[in-house]
Amino acid sequence: MLTFANAKINLGLFLTEKRADGYHNLQTVFYPIKIYDVIELIDADETSCIVKGIDVPGAATDNICLSAFKMLQADFNLPQQQILLLKNIPVGAGLGGGSADAAFLIKLINDKFNLGISIAEMENYARKLGADCAFFIQNKPVYAFGKGDEFEKTEIDLSSHFLVLVKPPVHVSTAQAYANVSVKEPLQSLKKLTGLPLSEWKDIILNDFEPSVFAAFPQIGEIKAKLYEAGARFALMSGSGSSVFAIFDQSVQLPELEKENLVFYNI
Template sequence: MLTFPNAKINIGLNVVNRRADGYHNLQTVFYPVNIQDALEIVESARFEFTSSGIAIPGRIADNLCVKAYHMIAADFPLPPVHIHLHKHIPIGAGLGGGSADAGFFIRLLNDKFQLNLSLAQMEVYARRLGADCAFFLHNKPVYAFGKGDEFEPLALNLAEYFTVLVMPDVHVSTAEAYRGVKPAEPAYSLRDAVRLPVEEWKSIIKNDFELSVFTNHPEVRGVKAALYEAGALYAAMSGSGASVFGIFKQEIALPDLEAENVVFYGV
């Protein structure tokens, strides 16, 4: 059984304060984009995880799909499976690729083995794996708050715009991004600001991780600047970086950026 986990971008990201449990309270908008991995499970004589495409760092045991399988297998009599993940969503990009794989995998297990889990039950499992994993069970634009795992539906549609995502040759770990951020109450309501015309976002909507990431990785700052120079209505780093997206009124060529060591994605 096969599924195609997609990425997300963050439109605005406010790091409000640090929680007693070690996480941070956030305010952000998750918006799904059409950059996809491919994820397959088949029954097998023994449990196995393989991957192709972009190399996945770390131990197999730490992969969120592997963790999700063992977590759910502790509650249901699942047979051994072979999981294959073809990785296309960039890693260390702020696009939620690992979380997407986990959320889609939970739904895939539920469908393949007819576990009859409700959306609320799947969310409980997803939240045990990571703060934004549950979003990918919804996979629709939401205003997210708390740890990034509490959601309010959001009527946001960017289909009439041309959105491009640029991935510079930089990897930014979440830990690195958080080390440089200074939590603070935002001066605006992101929930309200994102309802304004896209043309007004530039002066209002911010990503709190940009200050430190741009300082450590000026090439990421350069991508954002180039997108604005090319006429983007709004441009921002997604999540904790390092990918940067630009929203344009119409399709546009970006020859200056294309000459740099970056990867473009149509979203």
């Protein structure tokens, strides 16, 4: 059996507090997009993970998919499986690709072996693997808070717009992004701000990672500026970077940005 694990973008990201457990409390809106990894489960004599496509830092034996499988195997006595992962979602891009892979694998395991795990239970398993991992279980736009694993429903729908994502050839590690970030309590909640018309988002919906990441990687800030020059209604770095997405009213082509970056259209 196989499944297609999609990426996400962050429609704003406020870092509000440093937690005692080392995480940060935050406010964000997770929004699923149409860039996909492919995951397949195959019966095997021993459990392993094979990764193809985009290079992923670290050994396949440390892949989050293998961690997810072994976590469920311990509780449900699952037979040995080979996990085949075809990576298409850019790495180090703030798109949640690893978290998506783990969450979609949990759902795939549940379906393949008829485990009958509820959505809430699958979300709890996913929370053990990463702060944004649980979002991908239901995979619908949500306002997220706490450390990014508590959710409230949001009615945001961008399907009538044209979304573009630009990934420069730089990798921003999450640890690097958090090292220089400023933490502050916002004047208004991101949930309220994202409920305002899109025309008002530009100056009020921010990503608190942008100042420090743009200082370290000026080309990311330049991409955001060029997207606005091309007519974007709204543009923002996703997560801790390095990708930048933009919302347009109609289809566009960005050949200048394609010269040095990966550009994904109609995501």
